[in-house]
Amino acid sequence: MASADKKMVSVDSFIFKPPSSPGGEAHFIGGRCTKCGGYTLPRKMLCFRCGGEMEVAPLPGTKGTLYSFTLNQQPMPGAEIMPPYIIAQVLLPEGVVVETVLIDADFESLQPGMAVDMVVEKLKEDEEGNDVMTFKYKLV
Amino acid sequence: MRDVVILGVGIHKFAKSWDKTIDELSGEAAMMAIKDAGINPMDIEAGFVGNVYEFAPPGPRAFGQILQTGIPITKIETACASSTRALGICYQLISAGVYDMCMVIGVEKMPRGPIAGLGAGGYGDIMGTAPPPGAYALMAMRHMKQYGTKREHFAYVSVKSHKNATMNPYAQYQKEMTMEEVVNSRVISYPINLYECSPNSDGAAAAIICSKEKAKQYSTRFITMASYAAGGPLWREGEPVYIAGYTPDMAKEAYERAGIGPEDVNVAQVHDAFSPAEIFEVEDLGFCPHGEGGPFVWEGNTGINGKIPVNTDGGLLSRGHPLGATGLAMLFELVMQLRGEAGPRQVKDPKVALLQNGGVGGGVVEIFKS
Numbered sequence: 377m378a379s380a381d382k383k384m385v386s387v388d389s390f391i392f393k394p395p396s397s398p399g400g401e402a403h404f405i406g407g408r409c410t411k412c413g414g415y416t417l418p419r420k421m422l423c424f425r426c427g428g429e430m431e432v433a434p435l436p437g438t439k440g441t442l443y444s445f446t447l448n449q450q451p452m453p454g455a456e457i458m459p460p461y462i463i464a465q466v467l468l469p470e471g472v473v474v475e476t477v478l479i480d481a482d483f484e485s486l487q488p489g490m491a492v493d494m495v496v497e498k499l500k501e502d503e504e505g506n507d508v509m510t511f512k513y514k515l516v
Numbered sequence: 517m518r519d520v521v522i523l524g525v526g527i528h529k530f531a532k533s534w535d536k537t538i539d540e541l542s543g544e545a546a547m548m549a550i551k552d553a554g555i556n557p558m559d560i561e562a563g564f565v566g567n568v569y570e571f572a573p574p575g576p577r578a579f580g581q582i583l584q585t586g587i588p589i590t591k592i593e594t595a596c597a598s599s600t601r602a603l604g605i606c607y608q609l610i611s612a613g614v615y616d617m618c619m620v621i622g623v624e625k626m627p628r629g630p631i632a633g634l635g636a637g638g639y640g641d642i643m644g645t646a647p648p649p650g651a652y653a654l655m656a657m658r659h660m661k662q663y664g665t666k667r668e669h670f671a672y673v674s675v676k677s678h679k680n681a682t683m684n685p686y687a688q689y690q691k692e693m694t695m696e697e698v699v700n701s702r703v704i705s706y707p708i709n710l711y712e713c714s715p716n717s718d719g720a721a722a723a724i725i726c727s728k729e730k731a732k733q734y735s736t737r738f739i740t741m742a743s744y745a746a747g748g749p750l751w752r753e754g755e756p757v758y759i760a761g762y763t764p765d766m767a768k769e770a771y772e773r774a775g776i777g778p779e780d781v782n783v784a785q786v787h788d789a790f791s792p793a794e795i796f797e798v799e800d801l802g803f804c805p806h807g808e809g810g811p812f813v814w815e816g817n818t819g820i821n822g823k824i825p826v827n828t829d830g831g832l833l834s835r836g837h838p839l840g841a842t843g844l845a846m847l848f849e850l851v852m853q854l855r856g857e858a859g860p861r862q863v864k865d866p867k868v869a870l871l872q873n874g875g876v877g878g879g880v881v882e883i884f885k886s
Contacts (some may be wrong), residue, residue, distance in 0.1 A: 377628070386748070387639045391639065412751075425753070443658070443755075444661075444850050445657055446653035447705070449705065451644070452630070453629070454642070456644070463647075463654065463705070465647045467754060475756075488661050488662075510642075515771060
């Protein structure tokens with residue numbers, strides 16, 4: 377495939393929209409309640425708070441804080457990332473928690489509440505030669 | 517509402533039973549329960565099977581060795597808590613007068629190797645962010661940071677569990693494990709090591725559940741099922757989803773329905789799929805305040821001679837964890853304890869027992885009285 381035809385595709389198009397071009401913006405695909413304004417990630421049909429209908433809402437994902445974290449040493453069947461790596465739960469300003477991989481961090485020094493930011497990375501190439509893009513986080 | 521009792525229980529030893537089918541595992545546990553209850557199996561009006569992995573109909577297969585009377589047989593699947601959810605549904609049906617006698621069989625032959633991730637086929641499975649021990653490790657790390665719980669507190673749960681299992685002939689592991697062996701075993705997801713993960717097991721367990729009136733036709737040697745509470749996925753603002761339901765809420769409901777409090781419980785079975793879980797559960801069930809579970813367990817309060825003995829049979833960690841059979845194995849142990857038939861692992865004269873079974877399909881809390 378010619379590099380001009382190469383596309384950036386999402387690791388999980390239900391929850392994550394990668395940049396449409398290198399250096400572009402990425403965001404999560406969340407839901408916002410049309411009744412109470414609360415958010416879910418990923419989007420749900422109805423709001424978990426009040427039962428109102430949800431509409432699609434982009435969540436920037438750029439400002440988060442660490443909720444919890446673990447250093448994973450066990451390879452998972454079918455997973456693309458090999459241990460050791462830090463699995464982190466990141467709390468986003470919209471009140472939702474997303475599980476992700478925390479990179480470039482010293483596990484021993486991590487504390488809940490630390491500020492983190494999204495990093496968009498290529499995870500692998502798919503069968504058609506497209507770049508499969510994913511989201512990870514790093515400390516701010 | 518009618519009183520509901522457990523009239524008989526049975527179990528097939530938990531182990532890696534390569535050479536046995538689910539039909540054989542179920543048949544042995546079911547026969548033991550029927551003989552234990554002393555019933556005429558023709559009186560069973562409905563059958564339920566707790567099972568996760570079997571596609572070929574596990575219901576008719578599990579009951580296939582013992583009866584074909586045309587009764588409805590239904591598979592209940594709530595992952596690790598399948599058979600106790602089935603037990604709870606029997607409790608409700610019998611209590612409401614729909615049936616007088618039901619039988620539940622929990623059975624599982626587990627796939628080999630680590631069980632699948634919890635990412636539901638999405639990015640979590642592709643990135644490897646959703647391993648089951650990882651889910652417990654994330655909770656454990658938060659507990660450590662929030663309350664100062666120590667890594668050794670978790671390891672001690674496994675040490676205690678292995679010791680108890682040496683006294684249980686139905687347990688998969690019957691070997692003591694030292695603190696050094698646990699903390700030096702391979703790290704899976706920090707702070708959880710290999711010997712702090714429940715093993716893949718094959719096994720079965722069964723129970724005969726009756727109305728009290730029906731049970732009296734056979735025996736007075738029964739255990740009263742005093743209450744049942746169940747839960748499922750619960751979303752809370754700013755927190756990860758509670759997949760198995762929120763244990764403190766289920767416990768509150770179960771205590772209220774049984775007319776007791778946590779201080780009245782003499783022996784308990786909790787869902788220790790990974791070692792930190794016992795510490796979370798003793799807090800969630802109200803045996804000690806939130807945040808104090810680590811020291812509470814470390815000081816021996818959950819030992820067989822402790823304030824509230826927990827997982828006297830070795831728990832999931834050492835008895836083994838064949839998902840669909842696990843819940844009824846918990847019941848089996850509590851019935852043995854309440855009857856005073858638990859042998860060397862017998863708790864002194866228990867009157868009230870509590871069962872907490874959790875997992876990714878929903879959870880239950882059930883209370884029993886002698």
